[in-house]
Amino acid sequence: MDKITYRIKRFDGTREWFQEYTFPYEKNKTVLWGLIKIRDEQDPTLNFTSACRSAICGSCGVRVNGNAALACKTSLDELLEIYQTSTLTIEPLSNYRVIRDLVVDWEPKLERMKEVKPWLIASEEKDLSLGFIQSEEEFHKISNPTDCILCGCCVSECTQHSTNSQGFYEPFIFTKSYRFTIDSRDNAPSQHLTPSLEKGGLWKCVRCMQCVTKCPKGVRPADHISGLRKESMGLGHQQNKGARHAYAFYDDIRKTGRLNEMTLPLKTEGLTKTLSRRIPLALRLLRKGKLNPLHFPRPVQGIEGVRKIYRLVQKEERS
Amino acid sequence: MKYAFFPGCTLEGAAKEALTSTQKIAEALGIELVELEGWTCCGASHVQDIDDLLALSLNARNIALAEKLNLPLLTVCNTCTLMLRSAKQQLDQTPELKDKVNTILGQSGYTYSGSSEVTHLLWVLLKNYGLDNLKKKIKRPLTGLKVASFYGCHILRPPDIMGFENSLNPQSLEKLVEALGAENVAFEKRLDCCGFHAVFPAEQEVLKITGLDCLSAREAGAHCMVTPCPLCQMQLDMYQPDSQKQFKETLTIPVLHLSQLIGLALGLSPQDLGLGRHIVDTHPVLEKILK
Numbered sequence: 109m110d111k112i113t114y115r116i117k118r119f120d121g122t123r124e125w126f127q128e129y130t131f132p133y134e135k136n137k138t139v140l141w142g143l144i145k146i147r148d149e150q151d152p153t154l155n156f157t158s159a160c161r162s163a164i165c166g167s168c169g170v171r172v173n174g175n176a177a178l179a180c181k182t183s184l185d186e187l188l189e190i191y192q193t194s195t196l197t198i199e200p201l202s203n204y205r206v207i208r209d210l211v212v213d214w215e216p217k218l219e220r221m222k223e224v225k226p227w228l229i230a231s232e233e234k235d236l237s238l239g240f241i242q243s244e245e246e247f248h249k250i251s252n253p254t255d256c257i258l259c260g261c262c263v264s265e266c267t268q269h270s271t272n273s274q275g276f277y278e279p280f281i282f283t284k285s286y287r288f289t290i291d292s293r294d295n296a297p298s299q300h301l302t303p304s305l306e307k308g309g310l311w312k313c314v315r316c317m318q319c320v321t322k323c324p325k326g327v328r329p330a331d332h333i334s335g336l337r338k339e340s341m342g343l344g345h346q347q348n349k350g351a352r353h354a355y356a357f358y359d360d361i362r363k364t365g366r367l368n369e370m371t372l373p374l375k376t377e378g379l380t381k382t383l384s385r386r387i388p389l390a391l392r393l394l395r396k397g398k399l400n401p402l403h404f405p406r407p408v409q410g411i412e413g414v415r416k417i418y419r420l421v422q423k424e425e426r427s
Numbered sequence: 428m429k430y431a432f433f434p435g436c437t438l439e440g441a442a443k444e445a446l447t448s449t450q451k452i453a454e455a456l457g458i459e460l461v462e463l464e465g466w467t468c469c470g471a472s473h474v475q476d477i478d479d480l481l482a483l484s485l486n487a488r489n490i491a492l493a494e495k496l497n498l499p500l501l502t503v504c505n506t507c508t509l510m511l512r513s514a515k516q517q518l519d520q521t522p523e524l525k526d527k528v529n530t531i532l533g534q535s536g537y538t539y540s541g542s543s544e545v546t547h548l549l550w551v552l553l554k555n556y557g558l559d560n561l562k563k564k565i566k567r568p569l570t571g572l573k574v575a576s577f578y579g580c581h582i583l584r585p586p587d588i589m590g591f592e593n594s595l596n597p598q599s600l601e602k603l604v605e606a607l608g609a610e611n612v613a614f615e616k617r618l619d620c621c622g623f624h625a626v627f628p629a630e631q632e633v634l635k636i637t638g639l640d641c642l643s644a645r646e647a648g649a650h651c652m653v654t655p656c657p658l659c660q661m662q663l664d665m666y667q668p669d670s671q672k673q674f675k676e677t678l679t680i681p682v683l684h685l686s687q688l689i690g691l692a693l694g695l696s697p698q699d700l701g702l703g704r705h706i707v708d709t710h711p712v713l714e715k716i717l718k
Contacts (some may be wrong), residue, residue: 173595173596175595190593190595190596191595191596267619267620267622267636268625268629268632271632271635271636272629272632275632276632309629311625311628311629312625312628312629312632313624313625314620314622314623314624314625314629314633314636315472315580315581315624315625316580316584316619316620317580317581317584317585318580318584318620320584320585321583321584321585321586321594328585330585334475334476334479337476338476338477338478338479341476341477348628349627349628350476350627350628353473353627353628354473354474354476354477355477357468357470357471357473357474358473358474358477358478358481360468361467361468361470361474361485365465365466365467365468366436366439366467366468367436367440367468367471369436369437369440369441373627376627377627388668388669389665389666389669392665392668392706393441393665393706396703396704396705396706397443397704398440398441398442398443398665398704398706399440399441400440403440405439408465408466408467409464409465410464410465410535410536411465412535413488413535413536413537414467414485414488414535416534416535417481417484417485417488417531417532417535418481420484420531420534420535421478421480421481421484421531424480424527424531425478425480
């Protein structure tokens with residue numbers, strides 16, 4: 109391959125267009141190298157942000173062929189191989205207001221992040237006597253969420269956020285919420301967690317795993333959402349659809365080993381809502397034989413062993 | 428070829444046609460499926476929200492059942508595959524966790540060793556069976572059928588757990604569809620989510636997501652969608668009439684299980700493949716290929 113073409117989405121404040129830039133191919137380069145080369149050699153009006161070139165500052169997140177990537181960490185050779193092409197389409201991260209070209213507006217996101225109070229709320233009394241000592245085990249719990257560099261790649265293809273940006277936090281906000289909720293040095297976990305539950309749509313995550321896939325630092329926001337759900341139930345928030353849905357699976361497996369699809373809506377939504385909202389769906393399914401009201405899963409072979417696992421896990425966790 | 432078969436809860440219930448069509452095509456291809464006795468629900472991405480050690484232990488037990496048979500474990504559900512592979516990865520990479528889980532399993536008669544691979548029907552057909560061998564079995568090439576191949580999230584993501592192919596531009600499903608004689612259509616939502624796992628707590632958003640997926644396939648000119656995940660199939664098919672209420676454009680498109688599309692190409696009857704059990708009428712698909 110002699111040449112590479114970047115097809116870049118431009119925006120000058122009023123007008124959007126795609127502009128193509130072609131330059132000689134070089135081995136072992138990054139997406140950011142190409143952007144800098146274009147700005148230095150072809151078009152000084154091209155706007156993008158970057159600083160450290162070492163995947164530390166988090167400022168060069170862009171979308172390449174529809175997928176968020178940190179430009180300084182993303183190998184051009186790998187992308188050309190994956191897409192079998194010499195032309196890449198570069199756009200600003202999705203789910204952000206675009207300021208110019210590839211530059212997006214972080215201010216509303218950072219304002220929103222403050223809702224989960226992403227800082228330690230320490231107990232003065234406790235900390236005066238013990239200091240901020242953390243065990244290795246306690247540190248490991250916050251190690252992964254602490255790796256977040258706020259590059260924003262996790263938001264770009266987030267399925268729920270793309271559909272419902274006002275009702276669902278950006279994945280990195282859940283990560284911050286989790287990181288401070290479970291920090292052993294913090295003395296006010298509910299102040300970090302409750303906003304995720306009440307404003308952030310904690311149970312609305314569809315588990316598409318885009319956030320985990322797109323994070324250039326190996327941070328796992330979807331796992332942190334799971335962790336926050338667990339913490340929220342531990343704080344007594346069990347009477348919501350998400351928690352009741354999870355418990356339907358938990359209880360069915362203990363009872364028979366398998367899910368009972370017939371009782372799932374009842375357990376999740378309650379009798380009134382199921383009767384008022386689910387009748388058309390239920391009739392559709394009954395007509396096609398997809399729902400069998402007489403099918404109740406029988407306990408699987410070895411169910412006593414399964415129940416014993418429940419008891420032993422609980423015992424292990426208590427110890 | 429012989430596999431320990433993990434059907435997953437959906438195939439026992441609303442997606443029984445996926446169970447029968449999987450069994451029928453396995454028989455036609457000469458792949459022996461031995462259903463695991465005593466398998467339990469994989470947790471469906473929900474149980475770990477309550478207790479991650481429990482979810483891990485239950486799936487360690489499921490894999491241990493396959494290990495007892497000395498067979499690799501085969502699933503046909505994306506989420507089951509992810510849950511089982513996720514458990515396997517944690518256990519294989521963290522010896523202390525494996526010891527802890529084995530202490531729990533040991534008291535109920537099981538041991539997890541890590542000897543059984545966890546795989547999916549799609550991967551087995553591509554990697555182990557081979558498309559050339561599959562082509563030799565085709566009796567009714569799906570010529571003229573335009574298919575929108577919808578992967579579903581959990582057969583691709585997260586890539587460090589799934590890893591069969593690059594998650595940004597996978598090709599396995601398209602290659603398989605092409606081998607069956609059908610034509611792939613390019614559509615924007617081929618790697619998107621169906622929304623299934625939040626259909627209760629986020630119903631309106633999920634119905635929109637589902638509708639956008641169907642619309643994308645339909646507007647690209649597909650006669651049907653095909654998916655290797657019974658949960659995606661349920662979401663895209665069962666909830667299509669509800670999604671339609673959010674859209675002015677017509678969404679209607681049949682959604683087939685991968686095993687059904689393969690079965691049609693192998694010459695199996697629509698009845699055997701349960702094509703009458705769909706919410707969205709599958710006759711337009713059949714009319715294209717049963718000429």
